[in-house]
Amino acid sequence: MIKIEYPPYNFKIKAEKGKELIFDGARKRWVSLTPEEWVRQNFIQYLLQEIQYPASLIAIEKEIQLGELRKRCDIILYKKAIPWMIIECKEMNVPLTEKTVGQILHYHQAMPVPYLCLTNGNHVFIFEKTENSFREIKTFPV
Secondary structure, eight states, rough: BBOOOOOOOOOOOEEETTEEEEETTTEEEEHHHHHHHHHHHHHHHIIIISSSOOOOEEEEEEEEEEEEEEEEEEEEEEEEEEEEEEEEEOOSSSSHHHHHHHHHHHHHSSSSSSSSEOOOOOOOEEEEOSSEEEESSSSSSO
């Protein structure tokens, strides 16, 4: 598990029709401020400010095909225009269990990448693809 410190950021938040919205700078639009979205927005700022990952190589809620189902990956990082890492965000009170790991492994079947990341804001697990399995790593790959 990796413990990360989220950088301070002045999020744009507004209320509209009884709902809280947050401005997603990556998607350039207002989105519903759910507990999961709060984790996603903070993690994006971590990627941009701390890791210095280029915004142009980050996709938010990218749709993928899982058999007959269409699902959305929370965050996909690209390297040289090729998917490099899938990041699954859960709200802060959702424990990261085998079930949540299973979800991101399903995404990996549809979009094989070298790295998988799972976070609930408090905890971050990163897994690196080996020959025929995954191993947990203790630092964010650069």
